[in-house]
Amino acid sequence: MKKNELLRNLPKMDVMLNEKKVMELREKFSEELIYISMKESIDYFREKALREEIISFSKDDIFNKFYDLVKNKNTPNLRRVINATGAILHTNLGRALLSKEALESVLQVSMGYSNLEFNLKDGSRGSRYDHVEKLLMDLTGSEGAVVVNNNAAAVLLVLNTLCKDKEGVVSRGELVEIGGSFRIPEVMSYSGVKLVEVGTTNRTHLKDYENALGENTGALLKVHTSNYKILGFTKEVNIEELVKLGEEKNIPVISDIGSGTLIDFSKYGLRFEPTVQSYVEKGVDIVTFSGDKLLGGPQGGIIVGKKKWIEKIKNNQLTRALRVDKMTLAALEATLKSYQDEERAIKDIPTLSMMTSSKEIHKKRGEKLKRSLKSKLNNFNIELCEDYSVVGGGAMPEEKIETYVIKVKSDLYSSCQIEGKLRNNKIPIITRIYKDYVIMDLRTIMDGDFPVIVEAFMEIEGEKM
Numbered sequence: 001m002k003k004n005e006l007l008r009n010l011p012k013m014d015v016m017l018n019e020k021k022v023m024e025l026r027e028k029f030s031e032e033l034i035y036i037s038m039k040e041s042i043d044y045f046r047e048k049a050l051r052e053e054i055i056s057f058s059k060d061d062i063f064n065k066f067y068d069l070v071k072n073k074n075t076p077n078l079r080r081v082i083n084a085t086g087a088i089l090h091t092n093l094g095r096a097l098l099s100k101e102a103l104e105s106v107l108q109v110s111m112g113y114s115n116l117e118f119n120l121k122d123g124s125r126g127s128r129y130d131h132v133e134k135l136l137m138d139l140t141g142s143e144g145a146v147v148v149n150n151n152a153a154a155v156l157l158v159l160n161t162l163c164k165d166k167e168g169v170v171s172r173g174e175l176v177e178i179g180g181s182f183r184i185p186e187v188m189s190y191s192g193v194k195l196v197e198v199g200t201t202n203r204t205h206l207k208d209y210e211n212a213l214g215e216n217t218g219a220l221l222k223v224h225t226s227n228y229k230i231l232g233f234t235k236e237v238n239i240e241e242l243v244k245l246g247e248e249k250n251i252p253v254i255s256d257i258g259s260g261t262l263i264d265f266s267k268y269g270l271r272f273e274p275t276v277q278s279y280v281e282k283g284v285d286i287v288t289f290s291g292d293k294l295l296g297g298p299q300g301g302i303i304v305g306k307k308k309w310i311e312k313i314k315n316n317q318l319t320r321a322l323r324v325d326k327m328t329l330a331a332l333e334a335t336l337k338s339y340q341d342e343e344r345a346i347k348d349i350p351t352l353s354m355m356t357s358s359k360e361i362h363k364k365r366g367e368k369l370k371r372s373l374k375s376k377l378n379n380f381n382i383e384l385c386e387d388y389s390v391v392g393g394g395a396m397p398e399e400k401i402e403t404y405v406i407k408v409k410s411d412l413y414s415s416c417q418i419e420g421k422l423r424n425n426k427i428p429i430i431t432r433i434y435k436d437y438v439i440m441d442l443r444t445i446m447d448g449d450f451p452v453i454v455e456a457f458m459e460i461e462g463e464k465m
């Protein structure tokens with residue numbers, strides 16, 4: 001068809017709105033949504049016709065476009081996905097999952113009013129930080145604690161409070177970048193701290209720190225190289241030596257430990273990672289870590305340490321700008337309470353149970369998923385194999401946790417096509433590709449996800465039948 005003819009054939013709004021299929025949707029959705037979506041879909045085809053990008057269309061095409069728009073407008077942009085990648089703390093997929101206890105607490109505190117900043121004992125004004133401070137002190141052995149929006153904010157705030165207009169000394173081997181936007185040199189300059197680099201990329205000695213100290217030194221900063229490892233001819237100054245130096249020269253020592261764990265993972269067959277408590281015990285002035293990495297709680301930046309610094313931090317104006325919401329505090333308090341009993345923490349906190357569960361469990365679960373898939377599909381090659389999961393989120397970069405994965409291949413589609421179709425499923429399923437296979441790691445898939453996965457594959461197969 002010619003352009004003008006196509007434009008003439010565009011249906012009128014009122015005609016389309018009275019189509020039977022549209023009328024049915026009008027009962028479910030608001031008039032406004034129906035009207036806007038119909039207008040957008042007719043406009044869509046008008047534009048296409050004007051640009052001569054189409055040579056024909058049918059009423060059904062317009063209806064389908066309309067239907068997609070209505071559906072999209074009713075689907076939240078931010079929504080649940082199934083993480084089949086095997087990366088437990090997948091930063092792009094929201095890092096740590098909250099425990100049931102944490103969720104319950106968020107619900108209670110958010111659906112109704114709360115004593116967020118209200119002292120129930122005497123009816124006076126309270127502080128939002130009080131709800132978790134004592135818990136954090138008990139769990140880490142620190143003299144005080146504050147929580148802010150994330151660990152990046154925590155580092156910024158700590159540097160700004162302890163070291164503004166002074167020099168912060170950091171090893172060249174620890175000038176990290178995390179996730180593209182957190183870079184130590186930039187964070188230091190935003191906090192008003194002059195960065196003084198010492199040592200080299202691979203080797204830093206105590207004398208390098210000593211030589212850098214001067215009248216204007218504000219703090220010694222140690223940063224956990226969370227997401228990389230320097231191997232070979234290396235030397236770093238450990239935290240004990242740094243604390244000793246700080247004490248001698250009366251300079252506070254700050255340690256950004258990134259992930260921050262309260263339990264010793266080596267007990268569970270994983271890599272040893274020093275606990276937050278051990279840093280506090282060694283006398284570090286201030287320790288900062290994330291709430292949603294190994295801790296397994298909500299996004300947050302946790303600051304623990306010596307009372308005099310914590311008080312200064314609480315009084316910094318910046319703290320107000322970085323303050324956490326009641327939902328964060330509710331989820332964090334519940335998560336921390338689980339840690340009062342380590343066994344309970346391992347069971348209740350999804351990050352911890354995912355990290356510590358045995359591969360045999362995932363083998364059994366994998367067999368079940370494989371059976372369901374095989375019973376419903378004819379054109380997919382489905383295997384269960386051993387593989388490795390990773391912790392992710394920049395934590396324990398070298399740790400490989402033995403797991404089981406489902407490997408899928410088909411003559412109907414390439415692995416890239418399958419990956420894309422799963423990603424565009426109603427409940428998106430995020431997988432990875434290895435060689436010609438689509439890989440789904442049982443460790444990060446939940447039991448409740450199994451039927452969704454099976455149904456998604458059935459739909460994919462159905463498209464070709």
Ligand SMILES: *Cc1c(COP(=O)(O)O)cnc(C)c1O
Pocket residue numbers: 150151152153176178182223224225226227256257258259289290291300301393394
């Ligand atoms: C992850 C990490 C950060 C940033 O923490 P967020 O909670 O993501 O803001 C900072 N420092 C280190 C060492 C980290 O590993």
